[in-house]
Amino acid sequence: MTTSEHLKDGHDKEFMTTLAKGLGVLSAFGKQRPAMTLSDAAAAANLSRATARRVLRTLAQLGYVVQDGRAFSLTPRVLELGFAYLSGQDWIDRALPMMKELSERLGESCSGSILEGIEIVYVVRLPARRIMSTALAVGSRLPAFHTSLGRAQLGYLDAAEIWRRLRTAPIGAYTPYTITDMQALFDRVCADREQGFSIVDEELERGLRSIAVPVLDRTGQAIGAINLSAHSTRTTRNEMREKFLPGLAHIAQRISQTPRHG
CATH class of the missing domain: 3.30.450.40 (GAF domain)
Known part of the structure; x- marks a missing residue:
């Protein structure tokens, strides 16, 4: 289910759409998409370019993605999320x-x-x-x-x-x-x-x-x-x-x- 589908399907008033959009962009990276442009990220997470830009800027400031020219890619910091689960x-x-x-x-x-x-x-x-x-x-x-x-x-x-x-x-x-x-x-x-x-x-x-x-x-x-x-x-x-x-x-x-x- 894409981020937008989660948003449409969710009826919980405490559901944080901004967090869902951020996680949607993070999960869009992978073996098939190790690096993405702003347009790529917007399409993959089914978001507008403006929203994708804000998400990527935030993730970059938090250290989860890095920008090289027009391309964004994950940093090793995302491993902390997986290791937290495994631990x-x-x-x-x-x-x-x-x-x-x-x-x-x-x-x-x-x-x-x-x-x-x-x-x-x-x-x-x-x-x-x-x-x-x-x-x-x-x-x-x-x-x-x-x-x-x-x-x-x-x-x-x-x-x-x-x-x-x-x-x-x-x-x-x-x-x-x-x-x-x-x-x-x-x-x-x-x-x-x-x-x-x-x-x-x-x-x-x-x-x-x-x-x-x-x-x-x-x-x-x-x-x-x-x-x-x-x-x-x-x-x-x-x-x-x-x-x-x-x-x-x-x-x-x-x-x-x-x-x-x-």
Whole structure:
């Protein structure tokens, strides 16, 4: 949803439109738009040029963007916003050494993510081998309904919310094996919740096979997920269940049992 759509949709009298516009411009920067002119920013955030100019001037004075000629780009200070979130997710720090050991022992990539809308956001990435055509790093996003990390978390939403997100997700065929039927996707998410893990087999990219388990809080709700990924020529689905699943499940269980501080 764009900034303008949020503004039209919002009925909260305490909603700060100026803040929303600023965040809209910040989020418009990315891999496809590492630098933007004033016109670019206005178009990307669906704002007027005058509004985009005020937003960029403010962000520049606060140190979040820098101007070089006509182009604006982000500064390293924006990382503070992301690190502030990650520091509040203590399960990540607790899981990291165990994930690293598991990745090294099995020789496969191990990752962790959180669910945001219809996407997953990587919060941990331990690549053992280059198995995807696109390099992934912390902060990278992928479609939740077509990843094991996403499905492992989506099942903890109620049925109405799963359908709501499913209807807003762009469902397309990434490979010949991608599940594109909405009912079939819903059923798969629910089945994965029942069995306690999710396997996605070459649905997002040819040759990519992964298995994920949810990370639960003390109330039994999913706060994230961890997975192992491998090339389909190196492991079968059954081998993933036999060799990968026990290690992932052990980590997830240990995380939930580790006392929280603070």
